[in-house]
Amino acid sequence: xxxxxxxxxxxxxxxxxxVSKNAEFLTRAGYIYKEMAGAYAxxxxxxCVLEKIKQIIREEMNAVGGQELxxxxxxxxxxxxxxxxxxxxxxxVWFKSKLKNGTEVGFGWSHEEPISExxxxxxxxxxxxxxxxxxxxxxxxxxxxxxxxxxxxxxxVMKDLYSYSLDAEQHEKFYQGVIDAYMRVFERxxxxxxxxxxxxxxxxxxxxxxxxxxITDAGEDVIYINRDKKIAINNEVLSDKVLQDxxxxxxxxxxxKTAEVGNIxxxxxxxxxxxxxxxxxxxxxxxxxxxxxxxxxxTRLMGVIVERFADEKGLVWPESVAPFQIHLVSLCSEEAxxxxxxxxxxxxxxQGKEVLYDDRIGVRAGEKxxxxxxxxxxxxxxISPKTLAQDSVEIKKRNESEAKIIAIDxxxx
Amino acid sequence: xxxxxxxxxxxxxxxxxxVSKNAEFLTRAGYIYKEMAGAYAxxxxxxCVLEKIKQIIREEMNAVGGQELxxxxxxxxxxxxxxxxxxxxxxxVWFKSKLKNGTEVGFGWSHEEPISExxxxxxxxxxxxxxxxxxxxxxxxxxxxxxxxxxxxxxxVMKDLYSYSLDAEQHEKFYQGVIDAYMRVFERxxxxxxxxxxxxxxxxxxxxxxxxxxITDAGEDVIYINRDKKIAINNEVLSDKVLQDxxxxxxxxxxxKTAEVGNIxxxxxxxxxxxxxxxxxxxxxxxxxxxxxxxxxxTRLMGVIVERFADEKGLVWPESVAPFQIHLVSLCSEEAxxxxxxxxxxxxxxQGKEVLYDDRIGVRAGEKxxxxxxxxxxxxxxISPKTLAQDSVEIKKRNESEAKIIAIDxxxx
Numbered sequence: 001x002x003x004x005x006x007x008x009x010x011x012x013x014x015x016x017x018x019v020s021k022n023a024e025f026l027t028r029a030g031y032i033y034k035e036m037a038g039a040y041a042x043x044x045x046x047x048c049v050l051e052k053i054k055q056i057i058r059e060e061m062n063a064v065g066g067q068e069l070x071x072x073x074x075x076x077x078x079x080x081x082x083x084x085x086x087x088x089x090x091x092x093v094w095f096k097s098k099l100k101n102g103t104e105v106g107f108g109w110s111h112e113e114p115i116s117e118x119x120x121x122x123x124x125x126x127x128x129x130x131x132x133x134x135x136x137x138x139x140x141x142x143x144x145x146x147x148x149x150x151x152x153x154x155x156x157v158m159k160d161l162y163s164y165s166l167d168a169e170q171h172e173k174f175y176q177g178v179i180d181a182y183m184r185v186f187e188r189x190x191x192x193x194x195x196x197x198x199x200x201x202x203x204x205x206x207x208x209x210x211x212x213x214x215i216t217d218a219g220e221d222v223i224y225i226n227r228d229k230k231i232a233i234n235n236e237v238l239s240d241k242v243l244q245d246x247x248x249x250x251x252x253x254x255x256x257k258t259a260e261v262g263n264i265x266x267x268x269x270x271x272x273x274x275x276x277x278x279x280x281x282x283x284x285x286x287x288x289x290x291x292x293x294x295x296x297x298x299t300r301l302m303g304v305i306v307e308r309f310a311d312e313k314g315l316v317w318p319e320s321v322a323p324f325q326i327h328l329v330s331l332c333s334e335e336a337x338x339x340x341x342x343x344x345x346x347x348x349x350x351q352g353k354e355v356l357y358d359d360r361i362g363v364r365a366g367e368k369x370x371x372x373x374x375x376x377x378x379x380x381x382x383i384s385p386k387t388l389a390q391d392s393v394e395i396k397k398r399n400e401s402e403a404k405i406i407a408i409d410x411x412x413x
Numbered sequence: 414x415x416x417x418x419x420x421x422x423x424x425x426x427x428x429x430x431x432v433s434k435n436a437e438f439l440t441r442a443g444y445i446y447k448e449m450a451g452a453y454a455x456x457x458x459x460x461c462v463l464e465k466i467k468q469i470i471r472e473e474m475n476a477v478g479g480q481e482l483x484x485x486x487x488x489x490x491x492x493x494x495x496x497x498x499x500x501x502x503x504x505x506v507w508f509k510s511k512l513k514n515g516t517e518v519g520f521g522w523s524h525e526e527p528i529s530e531x532x533x534x535x536x537x538x539x540x541x542x543x544x545x546x547x548x549x550x551x552x553x554x555x556x557x558x559x560x561x562x563x564x565x566x567x568x569x570v571m572k573d574l575y576s577y578s579l580d581a582e583q584h585e586k587f588y589q590g591v592i593d594a595y596m597r598v599f600e601r602x603x604x605x606x607x608x609x610x611x612x613x614x615x616x617x618x619x620x621x622x623x624x625x626x627x628i629t630d631a632g633e634d635v636i637y638i639n640r641d642k643k644i645a646i647n648n649e650v651l652s653d654k655v656l657q658d659x660x661x662x663x664x665x666x667x668x669x670k671t672a673e674v675g676n677i678x679x680x681x682x683x684x685x686x687x688x689x690x691x692x693x694x695x696x697x698x699x700x701x702x703x704x705x706x707x708x709x710x711x712t713r714l715m716g717v718i719v720e721r722f723a724d725e726k727g728l729v730w731p732e733s734v735a736p737f738q739i740h741l742v743s744l745c746s747e748e749a750x751x752x753x754x755x756x757x758x759x760x761x762x763x764q765g766k767e768v769l770y771d772d773r774i775g776v777r778a779g780e781k782x783x784x785x786x787x788x789x790x791x792x793x794x795x796i797s798p799k800t801l802a803q804d805s806v807e808i809k810k811r812n813e814s815e816a817k818i819i820a821i822d823x824x825x826x
Contacts, residue, residue: 007480007535007544033531035485036518041531044480067420068460072452073486073551074568095510097520099567100557105449107510107520118446118454122420131420138486138551144513154512155487 001044001324002345003358006030008043010371020218022303023149025315029374031323038146038154040299045375048323050157053298054136056188056320057159060181064174066134066161071114073140075106079113083274093141107140112267112293115162116275123164123289126281130170134161136298150303151218151259157299163292166279168268171290175264178294182212182262185296189305190318195261196232198223199242202266208237212262212296218307219259226252259304260297267291309399315376316398324356327377331365331384341383344393347412373398381411414457414737415758416771419443421456423784433631435716436562438728442787444736451559451567453712458788461736462715463570467549469601469733470572470709473594477587479547479574484527486553488519492526496687506554520553525680525706528575529688536577536702539694543583547574549711563716564631564672570712576705579692581681584703588677591707595625595675598709602718603731608674609645611636612655615679621650625675625709631720632672639665672717673710680704722812728789729811737769740790744778744797754796757806760825786811794824 008030015034018024023040026032031046042050058068080086086106088094095107108114115133123131139158146154161178165171179197186195191214198211213223213232225232231248243250269288272278278288302321309316319325326348330341338361345357356377358368365384372380382394382403393411396403421443428447431437436453439445444459455463471481493499499519501507508520521527528546536544552571559567574591578584592610599608604627611624626636626645638645644661656663682701685691691701715734722729732738739761743754751774758770769790771781778797785793795807795816806824809816 005478007532007541007546009535033534035527035531036487036489039485039487041482041484041527043482047481047483065418067457069454069456070460071454072448072568073553074449074452076449095518097508097510097555100555105508114448114454118448119420121446122422122443128420133420140486142510142513155485 001356003356004360006044006356008045010374018149019147020149020151020303020307021310022151022218022306025306025310025374025376026150026303029315029376031315032150036154038143038152038156040150040153040155045323046302049302049317049321050298052321052323053189053301054157054159057185057296057298058136060185060188061134061159061161064132064177064181065130066132068135069133070135071108071111071118071137073108073138075108075114077104077106079117080106083113083271085113093143095140095142108137109139109141110293111135111137111160112162112271112291113275116164116271116277116291119164120275120277123277123279126166126279126287129164129166129279129289130174131164132161132174134159134294148218148220148303150299151307152220153299156297159296159298161294163290163294164277165290165292166281166287168290171266171292175266175292178264178292179210182264182294182296186212186214186261189301189321191261191301191305191308194308196223196225196230196258198232198234198258199237199246200234200263201236209266210264211260213258214261214304214308215256216259216304216307217257218304219257221258221260222255223258224253225256227254259300259307261301261304262294262296264294265292267293310376313370314374317376317378319378322354322376322378324354324377325379326353326355327358327372327375327380328355329358329368329372329380329382331368331382332388333361334385337385337388340388344383344408351412414769416769417773419457419769421458423787431562432560433562433564433716433720434723435564435631435719438719438723438787439563439716442728442789444728445563449567451556451565451569453563453566453568458736459715462730462734463711465734465736466602466711466714467570467572470598470711471549473598473601474547474572474574477545477590477594478543479545481548482546483548484521484524484531484550486521486551488521488527490517490519492530493519496526496684498526506556508553508555521550522552522554523706524548524550524573525575525684525704526688529577529684529690529704532575532577533688533690536690536692539579539692539700542577542579542692542702543587544577545574545587547572547707561631561633561716563712564720565633566712569710572709572711574707576703576707577690578703578705579694579700581703584679584705588679588705591677591705592623595677595707595709599625599627599674602714602734604674604714604718604721607721609636609638609643609671611645611647611671612650612659613647613676614649622679623677624673626671627674627717627721628669629672629717629720630670631717632670634671634673635668636671637666638669640667672713672720674714674717675707675709677707678705680706723789726783727787730789730791732791735767735789735791737767737790738792739766739768740771740785740788740793741768742771742781742785742793742795744781744795745801746774747798750798750801753801757796757821764825 011028014024033041194215198213199208200211202208272288332338332341424441427437446454607628611626612621613624615621685701745751745754805818
């Protein structure tokens with residue numbers, strides 16, 4: 001894409017009302033726009049990153065047998081009353097409104113209830129299990145405060161997967177498979193080393209549930225980790241008993257600030273019992289279905305990636321989620337040179353490379369470099385009268401300081 | 414995809430509360446699920462069709478210079494008060510709710526206001542124009558009644574594009590370009606012959622606005638068309654004067670029922686004046702920006718395609734939007750035959766074909782054929798002990814009645 005045509009522009013100043021690094025840089029670089037606290041629009045560069053993250057998650061969810069669908073945001077009151085999750089006392093993040101005829105409706109903040117209700121149409125025999133479904137849904141949560149940029153939103157994108165299993169064993173096997181799939185996701189987006197499967201309190205059915213926590217100062221959580229043993233425990237379950245079970249001592253643990261990027265939860269048969277979701281087994285007997293739910297905050301994940309890699313100059317994207325692979329920065333102004341720069345852009349694009357081409361005329365070199373650092377594309381390629389004199393370009397990785405001159409022919413290989 | 418693994422199942426009976434053909438067939442075939450009147454979930458087959466339609470629209474919007482973004486559903490009251498579109502008297506489709514601190518918010522039913530407000534950050538000079546942005550947004554509209562399936566929803570997907578132009582001339586040129594791009598979209602999804610650019614009332618700035626109307630008995634509109642001259646006029650503007658201007662007589666017009674699949678609208682500088690969106694021109698003078706908005710109802714378009722092509726047996730998808738290209742229906746049950754059917758599926762998939770593979774064992778042939786007709790994939794390929802005896806398959810197009818036997822080798826070519 002030609003930068004001269006990109007309608008967004010970079011800004012030097014951070015918006016006065018943003019305190020988080022992710023919102024500051026993403027806004028300054030033109031990735032996001034704040035509609036209100038906790039609700040951000042995603043502009044062309046932002047939507048590129050978001051789609052890349054979604055595609056990575058989609059591939060991993062498909063690989064474990066997930067089938068994609070998309071539920072509605074509008075929610076029926078009755079459905080959530082059945083499971084005692086409609087009242088504002090029990091769930092304090094509902095946005096609610098009314099149909100013209102006065103019927104109360106809510107806007108989805110989670111989707112266990114509607115998806116399970118829908119599944120009743122398709123699950124009746126043991127032969128119908130297991131079934132795994134997921135969606136990328138824009139969740140609405142009426143948070144009291146929203147001040148961490150895209151880390152905690154009133155409107156945000158979440159991937160939520162739901163598993164329907166015949167028994168505890170079938171459930172457990174899939175549950176373990178999702179843990180692995182989630183770690184592959186975090187690995188692929190560049191957060192593998194900093195993300196820990198964290199023991200958290202398990203509720204009524206299991207000793208533990210699992211959170212996926214990524215180390216970042218911007219996080220709201222505190223967990224205790226042992227990097228060598230790759231063990232992490234959250235505050236709620238930190239006890240001598242648990243430490244003993246996990247084979248780690250308090251001294252071996254390090255306290256770190258983290259953001260929760262994913263969580264997985266075992267509902268056992270509780271929700272199925274509330275909702276009357278059951279199958280008939282081989283012996284003709286009625287059995288309630290085991291339900292698991294598995295979330296990844298997609299927009300939050302984007303924010304955590306920013307927090308993890310950004311430096312004082314701006315964003316630094318891992319290749320797998322960068323909006324473009326190459327930032328081709330032209331310092332050419334003479335017609336013949338501009339033509340050569342244009343040709344290089346065309347050739348790279350035809351090769352299937354994703355290129356943002358800074359073709360702007362009349363913008364100082366220093367400003368172009370500052371913009372390039374702010375936007376944070378992994379590889380910067382400078383083409384200028386000086387490099388062209390040697391049929392070369394200057395290349396530099398965003399996360400390295402060393403630049404080098406290479407022949408254009410070499411770049412194209 | 415293997416049909417044995419698809420969690421949805423077909424149903425013989427139409428849901429009692431659905432009166433429209435699109436909702437009936439899409440529900441029975443497992444494409445959609447009704448959460449409440451006017452709000453449907455899109456299941457795996459449904460999401461495939463939706464994404465194909467979106468991709469066609471995306472390509473055409475990119476081709477005219479559109480840049481994709483995604484705004485928020487949450488809307489600020491102040492913004493819409495400025496243009497007098499907040500009150501329920503002026504706009505009767507708002508869903509509204511409240512933040513925890515009591516601040517009223519709305520859920521977006523259209524996005525001229527927030528996008529134009531956002532554009533103020535990026536448009537200040539004549540050099541910044543033109544700019545074209547679009548999104549695929551889930552719109553919320555609190556409709557009094559919603560009974561046409563996915564043709565009219567309370568929650569539905571819309572593509573909305575907004576153009577920001579320097580003057581009437583620049584606006585007009587783009588506006589004409591969008592008319593052509595829209596017709597390419599309707600052509601590509603199979604509705605070209607049935608879709609008419611229709612003269613409608615133009616508001617304050619132009620004699621006409623333009624609607625895109627597709628002939629269908631399920632539609633809510635009535636228009637007057639001349640097929641030879643490809644002229645269409647809606648009710649509001651049908652007058653002797655207009656007929657004369659367009660060079661057509663009343664006798665030459667045919668009255669048809671239609672559904673509006675797209676509309677384009679010229680706001681002139683009215684909204685920019687209300688919102689204070691202006692640029693500085695070459696002479697340093699302040700000029701208000703010309704705004705156009707251009708919508709395509711994406712889910713509605715899917716519904717109209719169903720209404721247009723479905724027959725008494727079920728859905729009939731045009732190739733361009735079908736969830737799969739080939740429905741491979743296996744009637745094999747012996748191990749050696751099943752293996753050959755599996756191999757054919759693998760080979761077709763490896764060739765990049767999109768195949769739904771009915772690998773279900775123990776389902777009668779008649780039931781499989783009925784399901785195949787209901788699901789409506791363009792090409793049905795039957796593999797059975799009988800066809801395998803001749804190393805063949807039986808192929809039949811969904812919209813033709815003639816089947817023929819061809820060698821497997823030929824199919825693979």
